[in-house]
Amino acid sequence: DIVMTQSPLSLAVTPGEPASISCRSSQSLLHSNGHHYLDWYLQKPGQSPQLLIYSTSNRASGVPDRFSGSGSGTDFTLKITRVEAEDVGVYYCMQTLQTRTFGQGTKVEIK
Amino acid sequence: QVQLQGSGPGLVKPSETLSLTCTVSGGSVTSYYWSWLRQPPGNGLEWIGYVNYNGNTNYNPSLKSRVRMSIETSKNQFSLTLTSVTAADTAVYYCARLGVQGLIGHAYYHSLDVWGQGTTVTVS
Numbered sequence: 483d484i485v486m487t488q489s490p491l492s493l494a495v496t497p498g499e500p501a502s503i504s505c506r507s508s509q510s511l512l513h514s515n516g517h518h519y520l521d522w523y524l525q526k527p528g529q530s531p532q533l534l535i536y537s538t539s540n541r542a543s544g545v546p547d548r549f550s551g552s553g554s555g556t557d558f559t560l561k562i563t564r565v566e567a568e569d570v571g572v573y574y575c576m577q578t579l580q581t582r583t584f585g586q587g588t589k590v591e592i593k
Numbered sequence: 594q595v596q597l598q599g600s601g602p603g604l605v606k607p608s609e610t611l612s613l614t615c616t617v618s619g620g621s622v623t624s625y626y627w628s629w630l631r632q633p634p635g636n637g638l639e640w641i642g643y644v645n646y647n648g649n650t651n652y653n654p655s656l657k658s659r660v661r662m663s664i665e666t667s668k669n670q671f672s673l674t675l676t677s678v679t680a681a682d683t684a685v686y687y688c689a690r691l692g693v694q695g696l697i698g699h700a701y702y703h704s705l706d707v708w709g710q711g712t713t714v715t716v717s
Binding site for chain 2: 519
């Protein structure tokens with residue numbers, strides 16, 4: 483299995499400030515088609531997860547442009563340019579190159 | 594707008610079989626791939642597998658010997674069966690759609706874009 487490791491595991495952010503979450507995979511997520519197979523999800527308190535980013539850097543439908551994803555090989559990053567109160571929850575990365583596996587999650591709270 | 598509603602027993606005895614159903618509304622189960630995931634209490638997410646509109650399946654190898662997924666087109670539902678359950682199978686079980694997000698490198702890219710509300714299952 484591909485092991486996904488996120489850091490930090492928790493993050494407290496002042497509204498309006500940026501936030502960054504790292505996700506590292508135990509092997510490259512580069513597909514033979516030249517793209518990296520990694521998604522980001524947000525699970526808001528008491529809710530089911532929701533798709534934020536697919537294939538490393540593509541925002542899902544309806545996702546605000548303050549969210550962005552980047553990375554290559556085994557290192558990926560989710561950035562929020564200006565955190566809002568509605569962004570609290572647990573963020574998960576998930577690789578889709580092989581049998582899907584998730585990171586442990588990063589809990590984002592508001593200061 | 595597609596919505597998913599999971600249902601099934603909230604309590605299952607050890608060694609017995611867990612059976613869950615997900616009803617699709619606002620769309621047809623004969624399109625797309627349909628997935629199951631779970632989240633043990635206080636823990637992260639685990640992929641269980643998917644079933645597609647043709648009934649083809651793909652399971653997590655760690656659960657493969659105990660898992661079965663199927664589609665019931667007449668009821669617009671898909672289902673999960675997990676046999677020989679233990680306390681370690683206690684979790685919130687989610688059904689989700691693996692929807693096409695776009696063409697990525699000339700291949701259709703699928704992500705979990707619609708989720709059910711989650712069904713809590715306790716093995717005890």
